[in-house]
Amino acid sequence: MDILITGILLGGTYALIAMGLNLQYGVARIMNLANGEILVAGGYFAFIAYTSTQLSPLLTIFVVAPIAFGLNWLIYVLMLQPLVNRAKNRGQLEQDSILATFGLSFIGVGLMLSFFGGDYFSYSFMAVPVELLGNTFGANRVLSFVMAVVICGALYLWLNRSRAGLSIRAIATAPASARLVGIDVKTLSALAFALGGAVTAVGGALISTYLTLDASTGVVFTLKALIIVIMGGVGDVRGTIVAALLLGVLETVVASLLDPGLTLAAAYVMFLAILLFRPQGLFGKKPT
Amino acid sequence: MNRRPFLKLVSALTIAGALAANAASAETIRIGAVAPKTGPLAGGATVTQWPSIYLWVEQVNAAGGLTVDGEQMMIELIEYDDQTNPGETIKAVQRLATQDDAHFIIAPYGTGLNLAAAPLFDRYGYPQIAVSAITDQQAELAAKFPNMFFTLGTTTALAADVVKVLTDMRDAGQMGDKVAMVNVADAFGIELATAAKPLFEEAGFDIVYETSYPLGTQDLSPVIKGAAAAEPDAFVAWSYPPDTFGLTEQAMIENLDVKAFYTAVATPFPGYGARFGSAAEGVLGAGGVNPDSPAFMEYAAAHEAVTGAKPDYWASATTYASLEILGQSIEAVGLDREAVTAHLREATFDTILGPISFDENNSNADFWTVGQWQGGVFRGVASRGRDGTVPVILKDGWE
Numbered sequence: 179m180d181i182l183i184t185g186i187l188l189g190g191t192y193a194l195i196a197m198g199l200n201l202q203y204g205v206a207r208i209m210n211l212a213n214g215e216i217l218v219a220g221g222y223f224a225f226i227a228y229t230s231t232q233l234s235p236l237l238t239i240f241v242v243a244p245i246a247f248g249l250n251w252l253i254y255v256l257m258l259q260p261l262v263n264r265a266k267n268r269g270q271l272e273q274d275s276i277l278a279t280f281g282l283s284f285i286g287v288g289l290m291l292s293f294f295g296g297d298y299f300s301y302s303f304m305a306v307p308v309e310l311l312g313n314t315f316g317a318n319r320v321l322s323f324v325m326a327v328v329i330c331g332a333l334y335l336w337l338n339r340s341r342a343g344l345s346i347r348a349i350a351t352a353p354a355s356a357r358l359v360g361i362d363v364k365t366l367s368a369l370a371f372a373l374g375g376a377v378t379a380v381g382g383a384l385i386s387t388y389l390t391l392d393a394s395t396g397v398v399f400t401l402k403a404l405i406i407v408i409m410g411g412v413g414d415v416r417g418t419i420v421a422a423l424l425l426g427v428l429e430t431v432v433a434s435l436l437d438p439g440l441t442l443a444a445a446y447v448m449f450l451a452i453l454l455f456r457p458q459g460l461f462g463k464k465p466t
Numbered sequence: 467m468n469r470r471p472f473l474k475l476v477s478a479l480t481i482a483g484a485l486a487a488n489a490a491s492a493e494t495i496r497i498g499a500v501a502p503k504t505g506p507l508a509g510g511a512t513v514t515q516w517p518s519i520y521l522w523v524e525q526v527n528a529a530g531g532l533t534v535d536g537e538q539m540m541i542e543l544i545e546y547d548d549q550t551n552p553g554e555t556i557k558a559v560q561r562l563a564t565q566d567d568a569h570f571i572i573a574p575y576g577t578g579l580n581l582a583a584a585p586l587f588d589r590y591g592y593p594q595i596a597v598s599a600i601t602d603q604q605a606e607l608a609a610k611f612p613n614m615f616f617t618l619g620t621t622t623a624l625a626a627d628v629v630k631v632l633t634d635m636r637d638a639g640q641m642g643d644k645v646a647m648v649n650v651a652d653a654f655g656i657e658l659a660t661a662a663k664p665l666f667e668e669a670g671f672d673i674v675y676e677t678s679y680p681l682g683t684q685d686l687s688p689v690i691k692g693a694a695a696a697e698p699d700a701f702v703a704w705s706y707p708p709d710t711f712g713l714t715e716q717a718m719i720e721n722l723d724v725k726a727f728y729t730a731v732a733t734p735f736p737g738y739g740a741r742f743g744s745a746a747e748g749v750l751g752a753g754g755v756n757p758d759s760p761a762f763m764e765y766a767a768a769h770e771a772v773t774g775a776k777p778d779y780w781a782s783a784t785t786y787a788s789l790e791i792l793g794q795s796i797e798a799v800g801l802d803r804e805a806v807t808a809h810l811r812e813a814t815f816d817t818i819l820g821p822i823s824f825d826e827n828n829s830n831a832d833f834w835t836v837g838q839w840q841g842g843v844f845r846g847v848a849s850r851g852r853d854g855t856v857p858v859i860l861k862d863g864w865e
Contacts, residue, residue, distance in 0.1 A: 180691070188685045287504055296503055296512035297775070298732070300711050300741050307719045316687070316719040389684060390711040392509040398682055426685075433688035438679035439651050 180313040181434045182427065187315060189426025190323030191385060193330055195399050196406035196418050198378030201333075204413025205350045205370035208258055209272055211279040213403055214396030215286030216375050220246060220382030221391045222290065225299045235303060236321075239383050243376045250375025253282070254368045262367070283396065290393040300390040322384040329377060334415045346370050350413035405445070409452045411459025420460055424448070494542040495532060495801065497523070498562035500583075501575035505550025506681070509707055511575040513735055514598065514781045517773035519543070519572060522789040524772050533797050544568060552582035559583045563590040569801050570792060577601055578653060584611045593795075593807045595788040598781050600624060600654070602661070608828035613807050615824055617784050619833040619850065624752060625662035627835035627848040631750065631858055632700050632726055633669045640860055641725035646675035646698035648689055648713075650706045658704040658730065674698050681706060690716040700726040707732035710751075711741065718745055718864045726750060727861045734779035734837055734844045746839040748861035753780025754837025754846025756854030761818040779837060779844035787817035820852065 195217065202210045220242050227233040227241075261278060265271035304321060307314040337343035345366055348356045357363050382399075385391075406425060410417030425445060432444040452460065499519050502511045523543045526532060531540040544566050546558035555574050562568040563586070573596040574583050580599035587594040588611040595615045601607070602621045607614055635641050645666055649655035655678065666673055675696035679689055686709060693701055701724045703713050710732040717727060732738060733751025742749075755762055762783060769777045769786075777783060792806075794815050799805040814823040822830050832851035837844045838858060847858045 181688075184685065184687055184691075191684065291503060291508075295775075296508040298509040298513075298707055298711070298735075298737055300737065302715070302741055302743075305715050305718055307721065314720060316715070319685075388712075388715065390708045392512075394504040394506070394508050395708075430685065430688055433679070433685075434692065438648075438677050438683065438689050438692075441683065442680045 179311055181430050183310055183313065183315065184434075185427030185430035186423060187319045187323045187426070188430055189423035190326035191319070192402065192406055192422035192426050193419050194322065194326045194381030194384060195378075196403040196410070196422055197326075197330060197333065197415070198374040198376075198381065199400075199403040200407045200410070200413065200415065200418045201370050201374030201377065203407060205346050206254065206258075206367040206374070207262075207268060207271055207353070208254070208275045208279065208371060210371075210374070211276060211400055212283040212286050212396075213279075213374075213378055214398065214400035215283050215290070216246060216250070216378045216396075217382035217385070217399050218391050218393065218396045219286070219290060220379030221386030221389075222294055222299065223379075224383035224386045225301055225391075226294075228301050228303060235383050235387050236325075239325075239380045242379050242383050246379030247372045247376040251368055251372035253375075254371040257282070258371070259364070259368070262364075283400070287394050287396065294393060296393050298390050298392045299386070301387075303387040305388070316388060318387040322387065325384050326381075329380065330415065330419050333377070337415060342366065342369070347413075405449050409449060409459055411462030414459070414461040417459055417461030493531075493537060493539045495534070495539050495570070495796070496542050496544060496566060496568045498544045498546070498559075498566060498568035498571040500546040500548050500555055500558035500562065500571070502550040502579075503547035505548075507550040507576050507579075510598075510731065513737070513775070513778050515575040515785055517769060517775055517777065518782055518785040519545075519789065521769055521772045522786060522793070525768065526793060532793055534800050548574065548579060550576070550579070552579055555579045555583050556586055559586045559590075559592075563592065570796070570803070570806070572789065572792075573597060573599070581607075584614055587611065588613055591803050591807075593792075593803060593810055595792060595810070597785045597788050601657070604829045605827040612828070614828060615810060616827075616829045617788050617822070617833070618781060618830075619835060620829075621657050622661050623833070623850060624835050625658050626665055627850075628702060628728060628750070629662065629665040629669050629671075631836050631848050632671070632702075635726060635858060635860070636671075636699075641699040643671045644674045644696070644698045645671045645700045645702060646693035646696055646724075647673055647702045647704075648676070648693065649678050649704035650681055650709055651678040652681045652706060654706065654731070655704040662702070662704070679709070681709075683709060683712070686712040687716050687720070689713065690720050690722060694720050694722050698724060700724055700728070702726075702728045703730065705729045705731065707735075711738070714738075714742060714746075714749065718742070721864060723863075725860050726858075728836075733839075736776040736778060739839060739842060739844065745864045747841070748859050749839045750847070750858075750861075751837055751839075751844065752835075753778075754834040754844065754849065754855075755779045755783050755819075756846055756852065757843050759818075759854060761820075765818045780834065783818055784833070787815075787819045787822060790817045791815040791822060 199213045202208050223242050224235040224238045227238045261274045304317040306317045308317045345361045406421045410421035429441040433441050501515045502508045523541050527540050531538045548555040562571050571592045573594045574580050577599045580596045593613045597617050604616045649659035675693045710729040728750040730752040734753045795806045795809045799809045814821050834846045834849045836848035838847045845856045
């Protein structure tokens with residue numbers, strides 16, 4: 179039971195890491211390799227707010243989210259829209275966007291280095307134990323899990339109930355046909371990309387309460403997000419959540435029952451297995 | 467006739483000539499530095515390596531430069547980011563030696579990057595006064611690369627002194643003999659764990675929990691829970707920076723009840739004390755200094771004034787001392803690299819850590835091995851030949 183809860187909590191962390199990329203890749207069709215840098219930037223923001231003014235990361239996220247939303251909107255409109263416009267097919271767009279955002283990730287690292295320096299940033303926020311079913315867990319991890327549930331739940335409802343959300347899902351399913359039924363693909367793609375960035379930055383702010391980050395750790399999170407999004411199925415919120423939870427539980431089971439040294443191996447075995455037997459991802463649709 | 471290309475050529479030549487003349491007449495010593503500013507080791511290098519380099523250059527230049535053959539020469543620092551990538555370290559050293567024509571090159575950061583660069587330092591004849599390169603291969607390396615010097619100690623000394631500190635605590639009746647030992651699955655952690663295990667067994671300790679975890683593990687609670695279940699008297703982690711923080715936080719959350727708690731790299735970082743505050747009290751870690759020595763206090767004050775950050779309580783001061791050694795050697799024998807290397811082997815240098823000299827294996831025999839957070843300061847509790855060690859205190863809870 180202890181292992182299961184620890185694993186689910188870790189899964190919540192992974193969902194926070196991957197949800198933003200899912201929106202960006204699934205809808206806006208941008209494989210954003212600078213995703214991790216946005217996450218670290220969100221973490222920095224929370225760190226600075228907490229150490230200088232004791233502002234709780236729970237409040238910081240309300241500042242981080244609009245800033246990250248605006249920033250990502252700008253990135254999409256200025257840098258990625260031209261790529262979308264000139265791309266003849268999806269393959270070309272993916273190739274171009276991977277190269278462009280790869281460059282962007284270096285710019286992100288460089289900017290953070292020059293503004294904040296390369297030092298580790300870490301602070302203690304709610305590093306107190308909470309009892310759940312007789313076992314102890316870090317309150318900050320539990321809190322971030324609750325926030326992950328709230329964010330993922332809100333996204334799921336929004337994508338399935340609201341008009342804008344349904345349009346976004348339409349774009350994810352059939353970008354060419356979406357335009358035919360009067361959906362403003364350009365604006366909504368930008369919206370999805372910006373929203374993805376905001377979710378990622380908020381995730382970073384929450385994760386910084388228990389993980390030690392520095393300016394160049396972004397790539398670690400990008401890779402993890404990539405694996406989860408591909409396992410879950412591109413463009414499906416449920417897939418990302420399920421894949422994140424599976425990964426969290428698997429890693430904790432292996433670490434607790436076998437050996438913590440094998441967690442990485444186990445994670446990649448699962449990734450390989452899904453690629454082999456269900457290449458479209460857990461919730462992905464087979465290409466027709 | 468189009469005169470533009472000709473004009474361009476002439477002006478380019480004029481500018482190039484002026485630059486060359488300028489370079490020839492300027493009396494500067496070109497010192498190269500290559501270390502991570504990005505990549506996995508950037509966090510450590512930003513605390514330990516770069517600030518001490520900037521401080522030293524600033525101080526030397528503020529004093530009018532180094533005296534070489536009766537002439538004052540300012541230092542010009544040429545720096546490269548190696549992205550924590552050995553290939554980039556090698557390229558940067560090559561570039562410094564062949565294109566920038568550096569007089570001297572400061573040793574890179576980290577054991578792996580120092581080893582990667584050693585053949586190039588050797589080929590181009592640069593002395594390499596390595597600091598953050600902890601290994602048991604010092605004798606072999608010094609035989610292979612006679613220009614390579616070591617200042618921060620050996621793996622075995624680092625592990626042996628932890629075992630010794632714990633043995634003393636047990637023999638004084640302060641704790642039992644059950645040890646939980648974990649390590650990060652990286653060259654540094656594996657080497658230390660391999661060295662420590664037989665030493666613990668020899669000293670009569672019972673290793674009740676032993677495991678490794680991958681670098682960058684995001685949830686270390688299974689490790690701490692596993693250790694706690696074995697009910698050890700002491701917890702020892704051969705850890706790297708992100709996991710040093712992660713293990714400590716998990717130990718706080720689980721309220722890991724041990725008499726001695728040891729984490730390795732980054733425990734002496736000022737950020738560790740700042741983050742954990744009073745919970746850090748009694749935590750043991752790799753390294754140490756004598757924070758009350760006037761030389762260290764003066765250095766720490768200057769470090770903060772010039773770079774805006776506090777030095778760590780271990781390798782920062784040693785990095786600065788390695789530069790003092792280089793400077794003193796240059797002042798003694800001039801810019802001839804061979805003469806400097808020969809001088810390094812023979813002379814004794816006066817540094818902020820006290821006198822340093824190199825033995826027949828190019829190794830400095832006097833260094834700190836174990837420290838402990840006591841009253842908000844990380845103090846050395848074990849060393850080889852250094853003054854100012856203080857008694858160890860028991861870890862008393864996490865409040």
